[in-house]
Amino acid sequence: MQVTQTNKPKKTAVIGSGFSGLSAACFLAREGHNVTVLEKNDTIGGRARAFSESGFTYDMGPSWYWMPDIFEQFFAKFNRRPEDFYQLVRLDPGFQMIFGKGDFVEIPASMDGIMALFESIEKGSADQLKKFLSEGKFKYEAGMKDLVYKPAFSWLEFANRKVLSGAAKFQLLRSMRSHVRDHFKNERLIALLEFPVLFLGATAKEIPALYSLMNYAALSLGTWYPAGGMTEVVKAMESVARSLNVGIITKCEVGNIYVRDKHAVTLSTTKGVYTTNGIIATGDYHHTEQKMLEEPHRNYKATYWDKKTLSPSCLIFYIGVNKKIKKLLHHNLFFDTSLDNHANEIYKSPQWPTDPLFYVCCPSKTDNTVAPEGMENLFLLMPVAPGLEDTEAIREHYFQVMISRMELLCEETILPDITYKKSYCLNDFVSDYHAFKGNAYGLANTLRQTAVLKPTLRNKKVKNLFYAGHLTVPGPGVPPAIISGEIAATQLSKYLNEYR
Numbered sequence: 001m002q003v004t005q006t007n008k009p010k011k012t013a014v015i016g017s018g019f020s021g022l023s024a025a026c027f028l029a030r031e032g033h034n035v036t037v038l039e040k041n042d043t044i045g046g047r048a049r050a051f052s053e054s055g056f057t058y059d060m061g062p063s064w065y066w067m068p069d070i071f072e073q074f075f076a077k078f079n080r081r082p083e084d085f086y087q088l089v090r091l092d093p094g095f096q097m098i099f100g101k102g103d104f105v106e107i108p109a110s111m112d113g114i115m116a117l118f119e120s121i122e123k124g125s126a127d128q129l130k131k132f133l134s135e136g137k138f139k140y141e142a143g144m145k146d147l148v149y150k151p152a153f154s155w156l157e158f159a160n161r162k163v164l165s166g167a168a169k170f171q172l173l174r175s176m177r178s179h180v181r182d183h184f185k186n187e188r189l190i191a192l193l194e195f196p197v198l199f200l201g202a203t204a205k206e207i208p209a210l211y212s213l214m215n216y217a218a219l220s221l222g223t224w225y226p227a228g229g230m231t232e233v234v235k236a237m238e239s240v241a242r243s244l245n246v247g248i249i250t251k252c253e254v255g256n257i258y259v260r261d262k263h264a265v266t267l268s269t270t271k272g273v274y275t276t277n278g279i280i281a282t283g284d285y286h287h288t289e290q291k292m293l294e295e296p297h298r299n300y301k302a303t304y305w306d307k308k309t310l311s312p313s314c315l316i317f318y319i320g321v322n323k324k325i326k327k328l329l330h331h332n333l334f335f336d337t338s339l340d341n342h343a344n345e346i347y348k349s350p351q352w353p354t355d356p357l358f359y360v361c362c363p364s365k366t367d368n369t370v371a372p373e374g375m376e377n378l379f380l381l382m383p384v385a386p387g388l389e390d391t392e393a394i395r396e397h398y399f400q401v402m403i404s405r406m407e408l409l410c411e412e413t414i415l416p417d418i419t420y421k422k423s424y425c426l427n428d429f430v431s432d433y434h435a436f437k438g439n440a441y442g443l444a445n446t447l448r449q450t451a452v453l454k455p456t457l458r459n460k461k462v463k464n465l466f467y468a469g470h471l472t473v474p475g476p477g478v479p480p481a482i483i484s485g486e487i488a489a490t491q492l493s494k495y496l497n498e499y500r
């Protein structure tokens with residue numbers, strides 16, 4: 001494995017062991033630095049942690065493995081491949097959308113199958129889809145292969161010939177909603193193409209059409225599953241980190257970052273004081289700035305954060321069921337109510353939803369290691385606005401709503417066969433991750449919060465302190481978190497090698 005020799009190895013700390021923290025640690029270690037990851041929780045992975053209970057293993061957060069090329073690129077930089085660590089399965093169908101009783105639409109893996117499906121729903125839409133996806137491909141290739149790796153300190157970074165000549169094709173000033181509607185009329189096709197942006201933090205009306213790159217990722221590059229669950233990806237990154245001698249300390253919460261002469265020099269943690277030459281902070285940016293740093297060393301004031309648009313939070317149930325549920329696939333989107341109404345109750349007038357859409361992941365359909373034989377492992381997720389009141393009674397109300405809808409639409413009882421149940425919501429995001437307003441997915445990818453307009457990756461007053469993760473560039477999601485860690489590590493390493 002390639003380890004670049006630095007002028008002099010420096011002692012660096014990475015706060016947090018989510019995807020961005022593990023990625024940052026690997027890249028810093030590859031540059032020859034001495035790296036320690038300090039993690040507050042007792043297991044690593046951050047929002048992508050896993051837990052096992054009563055014979056079930058649950059991924060706590062991400063379940064959609066999209067953009068496999070980004071994972072490949074990460075491992076390739078350490079002379080490894082994903083398959084050295086986990087087996088990837090392409091799901092076919094990729095997912096299904098449930099519009100009503102007996103009204104299930106399966107999205108096949110093959111492009112021919114997807115074209116045929118579109119054409120059967122709306123005449124002429126297969127040709128439209130071809131065009132729509134080729135536009136998405138351009139955005140994906142220019143965006144995910146190049147632009148997202150920029151630290152976004154200045155717009156000049158984006159001023160190259162390729163970007164400038166293709167600027168109009170990024171459709172930054174057009175909304176995702178009008179872009180989709182330019183190509184398709186059928187409400188189901190519109191819902192299918194708009195659903196991926198639900199997690200980007202605004203309605204399709206507010207999200208730039210740039211993000212049709214997500215449709216290209218979902219439909220053309222496919223939906224994959226790492227056998228054993230997303231936790232296997234965390235373990236794989238941990239292996240890479242450990243092979244580079246990264247130290248990982250869990251149950252080690254960082255309380256304060258102390259600064260001298262514009263440099264972070266010491267961290268106080270629940271396991272003692274730690275001295276350092278450089279830090280990458282990957283916990284929620286708002287908490288790092290507002291709670292760990294004294295006021296003169298912060299990039300932003302509290303009022304700045306109050307004006308930021310966050311991506312949604314969510315209500316999750318981890319469920320074990322003592323039988324198989326015939327109509328479920330691995331990924332199931334219960335879209336039998338209005339997407340617009342629910343989106344408005346997340347983004348426009350934040351409140352608990354009146355008639356929610358929700359998502360059910362059933363990994364035991366693909367993987368017999370995540371549930372005891374004959375049983376089903378379910379992960380129910382309902383997006384909600386950040387900052388709402390969260391009580392047991394509210395959680396239970398929506399549990400009943402989701403289970404009754406599942407029973408109705410799957411045409412079988414589920415409630416009597418539930419053997420394990422655990423909920424997770426806003427208060428847990430706050431206590432486990434110090435999540436600002438209990439956010440699950442970080443900062444919204446609206447036009448006003450894109451690239452240079454996001455909270456910056458570097459601390460402008462503390463020279464050896466950088467940030468990574470889903471509240472800075474490039475944004476929310478597992479692939480962006482991995483990229484964020486790489487960018488921050490490159491920047492810190494550059495600073496340490498050049499100036500310290």
Ligand SMILES: Cc1cc2nc3c(=O)[nH]c(=O)nc-3n(C[C@H](O)[C@H](O)[C@H](O)COP(=O)(O)OP(=O)(O)OC[C@H]3O[C@@H](n4cnc5c(N)ncnc54)[C@H](O)[C@@H]3O)c2cc1C
Nearest residue numbers: 016018020040046047061062063064254283469470477478
């Ligand atoms: C329910 C859910 C479903 C999702 N689904 C998907 C999906 O299907 N596909 C996808 O691509 N993305 C998905 N995402 C988004 C994706 O999981 C995140 O964007 C990504 O994991 C964020 O990684 P991160 O490193 O930025 O942050 P985190 O994972 O939050 O890591 C930050 C770490 O910092 C630690 N920390 C915080 N403060 C301190 C402190 N003071 N001291 C020490 N440690 C500290 C935290 O404990 C945490 O471990 C989902 C997210 C959630 C919550």
